[in-house]
Amino acid sequence: MSTETTKNDILRGGQFIVKETACEDVFTMEDLNEEQKMMRESTREFVDRDLWAHWERFEKKDYAYTEETMRKAGELGLLGVAVPEEYDGLGMGFVSTMLVCDYISGATGSFSTAFGAHTGIGTMPITLYGNEEQKKKYVPKLATGEWFGAYCLTEPSAGSDANSGKTKAVLSEDGKSYKISGQKMWISNAGFCNLFIVFARIEDDKNITGFIVENDPSNGITLGEEEKKLGIHSSSTRQVFFNDTVVPVENMLSERGNGFKIAMNALNVGRIKLAAACLDAQRRVINEAVTYAKERVQFKTPIVNFGAIKQKLALMATNVYVDESASYRAAKNIEDRIAMRQAEGNTHQEAELKGVEEYAIECSILKVAVSEDVQNTTDEGIQIFGGMGFSADTPMESAWRDARISRIYEGTNEINRMLAVGMMVKKAMKGHVDFMGPAMAVKDELMGIPSFDTPDYSETLSEEKALIKSLKKVFLMVAGSAAQKFGTELEKNQQLLMAAADILIEIYMAESAILRTEKNIKRTGLESQATQVAMSQLYLFNAVDIIQTKAKEAIISFAEGDEQRMMLMGLKRFTKYTNQPNVIALRNQIAADVEENGKYRFDG
Incomplete structure (x- = not known):
């Protein structure tokens, strides 16, 4: 497709509200090509074999198993789907990255969180904002699972108001390094990561600045205990304390004062990928629920025959069908916008940043809608299972708890x-x-x-x-x-x-x-x-x-x-x-x- 045709056919972000879209111009799951279908199947096989079959281990706070399976995901190439080939990634398009996020979510919230934190906010800021030296040094390790990444933005007094963080970065007298001091909280993957993306303020700058910080305990980095959480039990979540942690000046990410922009753009990508990460979680709950409803007999008939159960199954299936439709529609819009910008001469970094930013409205819409649907679906899943759904011996209970965080992640709903x-x-x-x-x-x-x-x-x-x-x-x-x-x-x-x-x-x-x-x-x-x-x-x-x-x-x-x-x-x-x-x-x-x-x- 030519660049001019792309320009004419793709609506800009938000234009759906004032323009009519032809059905031929939307991408659907039925449009997946053979390569994408193969990627979906390999992800499903990995989830079935290594994750879903061992969901109890994730509920028992088996952080080591989360790390082990993350390394397996790296060996399969799943951690590098969105990473350009020159940095040992697969260099696949935005729709393919959405597919992997989608089907990984069928495992458990613990693994899905670890995966999302690493591939998204742990790796992506370097891929999209790092200079060539930084990308060559760090991205191949992250893409293959040799190293794992984490993202240090939130502080006790800086949550939704991310730019109000108090963590400081002080330039050394010789101008060769910064000393970072401060406290970060709710840091996913903190317990096993090798690298942090850290946001700190230099002097009295209006905006925070991003830094790439290697996780070296001898360099003033200490971790809090694993947080006790409602769900995502095997997702390592800790506080991270920096005490005069020395960071070379060459590890500044992008430019001074550009950290808030990095954080906001990372959230745009994170929002649509979070929507994807709530899709197969819904499908798995529906599949478990209908199997149970067909087997569970009350009043001499399987409960699937009751109208009240039919209503629940219908709404659950409807919501995920709609969620798929909207998520992949937006994903292809983003992919096409990226391709259009690259054809116009933008670098991969520029094209992807602007491509996602263009559809920030749709990203926020999807984040809200799909995260609330997965919560409702898991809640109805428990209800169909009845008393057994409330039991930790079935996956319904953990699915409901794991779903709850999705309404808070990536900016509250x-x-x-x-x-x-x-x-x-x-x-x-x-x-x-x-x-x-x-x-x-x-x-x-x-x-x-x-x-x-x-x-x-x-x-x-x-x-x-x-x-x-x-x-x-x-x-x-x-x-x-x-x-x-x-x-x-x-x-x-x-x-x-x-x-x-x-x-x-x-x-x-x-x-x-x-x-x-x-x-x-x-x-x-x-x-x-x-x-x-x-x-x-x-x-x-x-x-x-x-x-x-x-x-x-x-x-x-x-x-x-x-x-x-x-x-x-x-x-x-x-x-x-x-x-x-x-x-x-x-x-x-x-x-x-x-x-x-x-x-x-x-x-x-």
Whole structure:
């Protein structure tokens, strides 16, 4: 594909809310090429053989086994999927890195956390911000599993406000080194890592600076005891103390004062990969739950026959189908944007940084949506298992505990909700997304006379697609009016921002599933996609309920009088179905598919 074609076909980050996407322009799991399918299968085999079969060891805080299996992952090349070949990595694209993160998550939260911390925030900052000497020295060791990495950003007084850290870096009199002193906490992989990415402040700089620090206990580095945690029991998590730790000046990462930028860009990548790391975790829970439900007999019948259980299985399967659709849609957008920039002459570092940064809104959306779905799926998994689900003898209990951290990692879900809307407004101000123009058009539409024609929705998913277009008007109406009313003060209205974010999230997720299903209907026919149609319709039905509630909450919070009445009437108009779906029938259809196949089958 030519660079010009790529430019024309790929929407910029956030533009999905103001432009219509053709189903042919989205990437789905059904589009994976043979190389990607092979990578998926090798990851699955590793997880089944070395991780899932030994999940009890991870629950018994067997940190040594986590380290052992991480080395095996390195031998298989799984730690270097995203690393360029010149640094002993596989040099694969962004979709392939997402695939590995996805299927690694089917193991345990402990291993998935160790893997993510090493490949993401442990290795990636050097790959993307390091100079050539730094990359040659450190990245091959990290890519092959000879060394492991960790990321030291969080401090007792600096969590979400990452730039407020108090760790200091003082330049030596001869100008050849810095002495770093400070305390870092919640450091994943601290117990067995060889290298830290450390953020510290030089003098009274406004922004922190990044450093590559080798883990040498004789150099003023001490570790706290392993943290006692709700979940991820075999993920080594410790405090790290630096006491005049000497770091050569050549180990400064990027430029002085660039640490906050490094941290924020690392979070963008981390957010979408965290979404991927919640996918196979959901599939495994569904598979375990349906197996149990078919075997567990109560009142002389397997509990899978009960409507209450069918409802749970249907919602669990629907959520992961939607999550897959949105995650791989965004991943391919990022991969294509990276390729476009490289074709224009950007270096690998520049292209990947800008490619991911372009879709920061989508990364935040995915982080929130998928992390909350994995929590709900594991919770329903426990419920299907009943008393046995509460027992530590089954993997449901540990899956639920491990899932809980995903709503905190990579910026809390509350912060990511506010970021998604805040970044959308900023993109509008920069002219990257024409946000206010369409918002004003919606306002004009509200003052006009609505059409009373009955639309033709005879084609499958045609009403759902029309409804998505109307739901986008809800977001534009609410967010546009709020931005006009509050201006630069909008960011102080956190509850309003979170309500708007929930509308934005539901639109992106629902649209992604509908586009995936529509694309596959055109490819393989409607009959093959019957359950996928049902899942797309069920998710949208539930999304409309959420959007109605959140939009009403937002409108009443800032609009009054005629403006409020007009917006509430608009909300009713934009969320109206012509043909309401039979939700119970949809659930039963989806549950029957999961029961018949004995598993979630839609990931290929």
